[in-house]
Amino acid sequence: MNKEAKLTVKFWGVRGSIPCPGLAYQRYGGNTPCVEITCGDKTLIFDAGTGLRALGQELIKKGKIEAEIFFSHAHLDHIIGFPFFAPAFNPKNKFKIWSSVFDQQIPIKEVFQKLTSPPMFPVSLEVFNAKLDFLTFKPGDKIELDGGISLSTVALNHPQGAVGYRVNFGGRSVCYITDTEHKAGEIDQNIKSLVSGSDLVIYDACFTDENYPNFAGWGHSTWQEGVKLCDAASVKKLVIFHHDPGNDDTAMDIISQEVNEARPGSLVAMEGMELEV
Numbered sequence: 001m002n003k004e005a006k007l008t009v010k011f012w013g014v015r016g017s018i019p020c021p022g023l024a025y026q027r028y029g030g031n032t033p034c035v036e037i038t039c040g041d042k043t044l045i046f047d048a049g050t051g052l053r054a055l056g057q058e059l060i061k062k063g064k065i066e067a068e069i070f071f072s073h074a075h076l077d078h079i080i081g082f083p084f085f086a087p088a089f090n091p092k093n094k095f096k097i098w099s100s101v102f103d104q105q106i107p108i109k110e111v112f113q114k115l116t117s118p119p120m121f122p123v124s125l126e127v128f129n130a131k132l133d134f135l136t137f138k139p140g141d142k143i144e145l146d147g148g149i150s151l152s153t154v155a156l157n158h159p160q161g162a163v164g165y166r167v168n169f170g171g172r173s174v175c176y177i178t179d180t181e182h183k184a185g186e187i188d189q190n191i192k193s194l195v196s197g198s199d200l201v202i203y204d205a206c207f208t209d210e211n212y213p214n215f216a217g218w219g220h221s222t223w224q225e226g227v228k229l230c231d232a233a234s235v236k237k238l239v240i241f242h243h244d245p246g247n248d249d250t251a252m253d254i255i256s257q258e259v260n261e262a263r264p265g266s267l268v269a270m271e272g273m274e275l276e277v
Contacts, residue, residue, distance in 0.1 A: 005039065007277040011029075011271055011274075013051020014269040016206050028269075034047055045067055048085065052082060057086065059087050065087045072164070083115060087130060100153070141153055151168070173198040176202050177202060177203050181218070196233045200275065240259060
């Protein structure tokens with residue numbers, strides 16, 4: 001394992017639920033979830049929201065592409081970018097597509113087959129000419145990749161299920177925890193164990209403690225709970241993510257100030273933001 005190899009995180013989509021175009025969303029961004037984690041020369045992609053399209057355009061510049069795509073779950077805001085992912089149409093490219101199958105749900109390949117079928121899309125999944133390998137796992141499983149990369153997984157509290165990930169590489173770690181709803185008055189011990197001692201945690205902070213009671217049961221958390229979790233788990237840096245589509249740049253500025261007062265050094269995810277871990 002090469003401890004000198006870079007571990008970087010780049011945000012291509014940070015918004016939850018629905019894309020938010022417009023001047024009021026320019027600084028933080030309006031695309032739905034897509035995060036690129038680079039481990040040395042290996043590319044890992046987390047979720048395929050509308051931010052995936054821009055990532056695809058950037059990857060094309062590199063020529064032949066091999067990457068691993070990990071899905072938290074199959075709700076529309078996390079998969080809608082896949083039919084517009086240009087590298088998936090090039091037969092020179094290879095993608096391993098990872099997802100967890102929950103009870104009474106169809107595999108992610110079948111989800112994409114439905115998404116790319118009439119009347120929702122003009123071409124079928126069969127025209128995606130890249131080599132697409134669909135792989136499944138159970139929450140709690142560990143995944144080992146080439147290049148000294150390992151991932152741990154955990155089930156999240158979200159309607160119809162979701163998965164959180166911890167990427168371990170070169171003695172460093174990044175956690176991707178979206179979409180999940182905290183339990184009032186307690187910290188999810190499974191998530192705490194997953195993120196314990198990690199360098200960076202990307203956390204679902206769609207709501208705030210003030211407005212969360214209006215959305216209980218929707219499957220999302222708050223930045224205040226993210227702070228509590230990271231403090232309890234001795235996490236180095238918190239990045240809040242999956243921003244409410246109702247929060248424009250002005251609202252996000254206020255949240256950014258508040259979360260930094262509560263936990264100095266915390267960040268609010270912005271499209272195009274790149275962090276070296």
